[in-house]
Amino acid sequence: xxxxxxxxxxxxxxxxxxxxxxxxxxxxxxxxxxxxxxxxxxxxxxxxxxxxxxxxxxxxxxxxxxxxxxxxxxxxxxxxxxxxxxxxxxxxxxxxxxxxxxxxxxxxxxxxxxxxxxxxxxxxxxxxxxxxxxxxxxxxxxxxxxxxxxxxxxxxxxxxxxxxxxxxxxxxxxxxxxxxxxxxxxxxxxxxxxxxxxxxxxxxxxxxxxxxxxxxxxxxxxxxxxxxxxxxxxxxxxxxxxxxxxxxxxxxxxxxxx
Amino acid sequence: xxxxxxxxxxxxxxxxxxxxxxxxxxxxxxxxxxxxxxxxxxxxxxxxxxxxxxxxxxxxxxxxxxxxxxxxxxxxxxxxxxxxxxxxxxxxxxxxxxxxxxxxxxxxxxxxxxxxxxxxxxxxxxxxxxxxxxxxxxxxxxxxxxxxxxxxxxxxxxxxxxxxxxxxxxxxxxxxxxxxxxxxxxxxxxxxxxxxxxxxxxxxxxxxxxxxxxxxxxxxxxxxxxxxxxxxxxxxxxxxxxxxxxxxxxxxxxxxxxxxxxxxxxxxxxxxxxxxxxxxxxxxxx
Numbered sequence: 378x379x380x381x382x383x384x385x386x387x388x389x390x391x392x393x394x395x396x397x398x399x400x401x402x403x404x405x406x407x408x409x410x411x412x413x414x415x416x417x418x419x420x421x422x423x424x425x426x427x428x429x430x431x432x433x434x435x436x437x438x439x440x441x442x443x444x445x446x447x448x449x450x451x452x453x454x455x456x457x458x459x460x461x462x463x464x465x466x467x468x469x470x471x472x473x474x475x476x477x478x479x480x481x482x483x484x485x486x487x488x489x490x491x492x493x494x495x496x497x498x499x500x501x502x503x504x505x506x507x508x509x510x511x512x513x514x515x516x517x518x519x520x521x522x523x524x525x526x527x528x529x530x531x532x533x534x535x536x537x538x539x540x541x542x543x544x545x546x547x548x549x550x551x552x553x554x555x556x557x558x559x560x561x562x563x564x565x566x567x568x569x570x571x572x573x574x575x576x577x578x579x580x581x582x583x584x585x586x587x588x589x590x591x592x593x594x595x596x597x598x599x600x601x602x603x604x605x606x607x608x609x610x611x612x613x614x615x616x617x618x619x620x621x622x623x624x625x626x627x628x629x630x631x632x633x634x635x
Numbered sequence: 636x637x638x639x640x641x642x643x644x645x646x647x648x649x650x651x652x653x654x655x656x657x658x659x660x661x662x663x664x665x666x667x668x669x670x671x672x673x674x675x676x677x678x679x680x681x682x683x684x685x686x687x688x689x690x691x692x693x694x695x696x697x698x699x700x701x702x703x704x705x706x707x708x709x710x711x712x713x714x715x716x717x718x719x720x721x722x723x724x725x726x727x728x729x730x731x732x733x734x735x736x737x738x739x740x741x742x743x744x745x746x747x748x749x750x751x752x753x754x755x756x757x758x759x760x761x762x763x764x765x766x767x768x769x770x771x772x773x774x775x776x777x778x779x780x781x782x783x784x785x786x787x788x789x790x791x792x793x794x795x796x797x798x799x800x801x802x803x804x805x806x807x808x809x810x811x812x813x814x815x816x817x818x819x820x821x822x823x824x825x826x827x828x829x830x831x832x833x834x835x836x837x838x839x840x841x842x843x844x845x846x847x848x849x850x851x852x853x854x855x856x857x858x859x860x861x862x863x864x865x866x867x868x869x870x871x872x873x874x875x876x877x878x879x880x881x882x883x884x885x886x887x888x889x890x891x892x893x894x895x896x897x898x899x900x901x902x903x904x905x906x907x908x909x910x911x912x913x914x915x916x917x918x919x920x921x
Contacts, residue, residue, distance in 0.1 A: 386805035387644050387836060389829035427694065427732045448714055448731035487839035490776065490808035515646035515804045516672035518768055518775045522726050538890050540651065544673045550770045555726070568887040592857070592882075599827035599858035 379504050380475075382482035383524040384514040385468060385495040391482060392601040396475035404483065404495045405464035406447035411438045415459035422451035422460060443490065468495040472502055479504065492520045500524070515544075517551045525552060529626045531559045532585070537569035542576060549582065558629055560622065565590040583625075586618045636790045637818045637919040638783075638798040640669065642841075644833030646804035648823045649853040652886050653908060654801035655679035655895040658760045660912040664797040666758065667786035668765040669813035671751070671778045676801045679895050682756030682763045690753055690766065690781065692774040693730040694745035696723045702742035709734035709743065726771050750774055753782055755789070762789055776808035783813065797919065806840045814840065819919055820848045821877070821911075826861035834865065838872060848874055849918060851911060855879040877918075878911040880904060 382390040409422065409431060420433040430444035431451055442465050452460035467489045472481035481502040483495040492514070500523075503509045513524040525531055531552045535545040545561070552559045560583045563573060567590040577584050588594065588604070597607035605612045641654045655676060658666050668676040696717070698709070703721050710718040713734060717727035735743045750773070753766035764786040766778050783800065790798050800817065803809040814820060820841050824834040834850065841848040850869050855862045862879065869876050881904065889899035897905045 386807045386810075387829075387833040389645075389832060392828045392832060425732065425736050427730055446729055446731060448729065448733050449712070450731055450733035450736060453712065453733070454736055485807060487806060487836055488811075488843035490811050492805075492807045516775075517770055518672050518809075519773045520805075520807070521672075522771045526726070536647075538887055539678045539893065540675045540890060543675055543678060547673055547770070554771050568884050570891050595854075595857050595882075599825070599830075599861055601828040 378477070379479040379481070379502075379507055379509045380512070381499050381503060381509060382480075382512045383496045383499050383520075384512055385483035385485045385492045385499065386514055386520070388482045388484055390512050391480070393603045394475040394478065394480055396473040396478075396480040398471050398473040400473070401469055401471040402498070403466045404468040404470055404498045405466050406445070406491075406494050407449060407462035408442050408445045408447060408465045409440055409451045409460045410463045411440065412459045412461065413438065415457045417457055417459075419456065421454050421456060425450045425454050446491070447494070467491060470495065470498045470502070493523045496520055496523045517547045521551060522555065525555055525557055528557050529630070530622050531557045532562060532622065533559055534562045534564055535573055536565050537563055537571070537573045539570075539572070541569070542573050545573060546576065549580065558625060560585040560625065562586045562588065562618070564588045583621075585621050586614060636787075636795055636798065638787075638800060638816075639819045639821055639915055639919060640800040640802045640813050640817045641821045641823060642802040642810060642814070642837055643804060643823045644806060644837035645825070645830055648825050648830065649880075649886065650804075650823050651675045651679065651801050652890065652896055653821070653823055653851065653853075653911070654799060656897040656905075656908045657799045657912055657915070658758070659895040659898050660909060661797050661799060661916065663793075663795045664761055664799050665786045665790040665793065665795050666761060666763040667782055667798060667800045668763065669779045669782060669800050669809065670803040671766040671768045671775050671782065671809065672803060674765050674767065674801075677756070677763065677765055678893060679890065680758040680760060680763055681893060682754075682758045682765070684754050684756045685762075686755040688753050689749055690751040690768070690778055691747055692750040692772070692777055693748050694732065695725050695728045695730055695748045696732070696734050697744045697746045698723055699742045699744065702740050704740045704742070706739060709738060712737060729773070748772075751778060753778065753785070755785065761795075762793075764789065775803070776812035779803070779809045779812040797916070806836050810837070810840060811844065814844055814846050817846055819915065820846050821851060821915060822848055823851045823853055824865060825854050826852060826858040826865060828861065831861060831865055831868070835868070838874060847918070849877040849915065850874055851878045851880065852876060853880050854882040856881045877914045878907055880907045880911075
């Protein structure tokens, strides 16, 4: 079993699992470094750069590292071969063990804008032959897509409130776009309304588990204690949840004949 | 005109409930929802859409199969693994145009990408600028910059005193985009170990970009030890804890009713949020 925390902007899984970290690696993206001895200031690089990360003036060249996506077009297209790529660190990936669970997470450096290269590095740690659980950031844009891509199943955790429902609908649209089957966990049930359940019923999305609003659960969560550890009576429900997901995945891969 | 952005790092801490209440409390303001991925502020403000605009953003590579010779150079050079067997995966393509520049058969075109919509709406509290990024789209930072710019224009035109901005979660590109040049960030956190961890990082982003910050501890009574830890941390950082709001189901009930909590109820939580707005508006004027 492996857990990959792909919420690299705000990784939190280590707080609950307390893993022993055994290794780490910086995440770098290649950015251009211009050799002005070779540069003839023709501006091919600036023309090619879609992110305006390089500007060419009659007698000098300016690189804006924060804007560079590391695509490599400038160095490849430079007619004078005057551009070398150097590594710029934007984050780190760490890995280790937590009670028999293989663990890895990524951390985007504070002030950096691009989480996806860090997410890619975390996902590169995936053990493709085993079971991999990926924890994903909120939202529906590039970091979420990068994290969900190539998964066999996506578990959507929501609340039975108007905000919960609105964001759930967006999340369902996202996983549909990516062709990943999904199921729902309703957290903090008891306040709010019934509209999340109604929506799931209408869309044929299974509600796999319901967790009530309970101050004891909230207190455990605040101390970084997983529900099944603090309240072992929940273990059975979580094992059932896991088995149910496995059934859905197996059925689907059976009918797809992968 | 002064701009406050409500941020949290972690999702689901109560940002939007607080921003929505500020919308009801502030006298002369323009509202902007910078959480363009999963905007929720409209659920409290019930806007009537006045203008709807397309958001064109970046480009996506398109391969003309008639011209393509299947040489594989594009696939080999693409750093984002977006091309496989002469097909472009739109969700992976970052629109850099490297493939377009190097294709020997000139079979690749860069097509402009419609990445969502943005809106100017009327609410009973004033104008709201908001947006909807398309599913699985990139460039949310650019869309955030756009809605802020529109909100600023409108605030200048109306001579509004405040721009109240509901920010996105995280610390990456949309957050940086919502923060740069704002007058104040209000960081809403919870007294959980995850909340503390995330607060430290988002406060780091505020420091990095030189934006002053205030902290609001939501549901502070869930764990008072952690609340004290946050207060100690903030003291060390020279950041003021502007409010401690207790856990209260009224916030959720107000959400179900589609109202800012200060309008829904006159109980304790509403008083605390009113006091918080007093402090925030005072910080903005000083």
